[in-house]
Every structure is written in C-alpha cells, then in structure tokens.
Amino acid sequence: MQKIFALLLISASMTAFAADIEIKLVIENHRFQPETVNVPTGKKVKLVIENRDSTPEEFESHPLNREKVIPGKSTGTVYIGPLAAGTYPFVGEFNEKTAKGFIVAK
Numbered sequence: 001m002q003k004i005f006a007l008l009l010i011s012a013s014m015t016a017f018a019a020d021i022e023i024k025l026v027i028e029n030h031r032f033q034p035e036t037v038n039v040p041t042g043k044k045v046k047l048v049i050e051n052r053d054s055t056p057e058e059f060e061s062h063p064l065n066r067e068k069v070i071p072g073k074s075t076g077t078v079y080i081g082p083l084a085a086g087t088y089p090f091v092g093e094f095n096e097k098t099a100k101g102f103i104v105a106k
C-alpha cells in the first residue's frame, strides 16, 4: 500500500514537470472555446479540457495523433508537442459538425 502511494507521488511530480505550458479549453454546447489555440513551437503543452456539456466528447486530432474521451461534466488532459510550426486541426469526434478547432504552433 505504501509503495503504491509513493509511486503515485512520483508520477504526480513527474507530470508536473512534463509540460512547459498549460492551456485550458472548454467544451460547451458542443463547441470548443477557444477554437484557435496558439502554442509556441518546440514546447511540451498540456491541454486541460473542461467538458461542461452533460454528454461525453472525444478530443481527436489525426495530425497530432491524439484521441481522448472526456465524459460529460468532467475534465480531461491531453499532452501535445513539442510541435514544429504549423496548423494542426482537431475535432470533437462525437459532434464533428460544431466541435472543431486548430492548434497553431508558431
């Protein structure tokens, strides 16, 4: 039991140092806010995505090779980068018509 707790502490502190910057996104009414997310090139970025809708959403980006289901009324974390300069689209796969945006690295 104590061993597990120690491992949890270690992984928690590693996570804290894993990203250079943290950016918050909100999902509301099946849309992302903001829809354009500017990030610096060459940095690890932690996206903290709060889903305020009551239904689940899946953050999905093929160019970033990321996919994460965020249940309704909860928050999920997605790590991206370091990125080269460019525009990387993402969608909410469960509501693709409205939930979409871009990560812009520059």
Ligand SMILES: [Cu+2]
Pocket: 058, 060, 067, 093
């Ligand atoms: Cu998917």
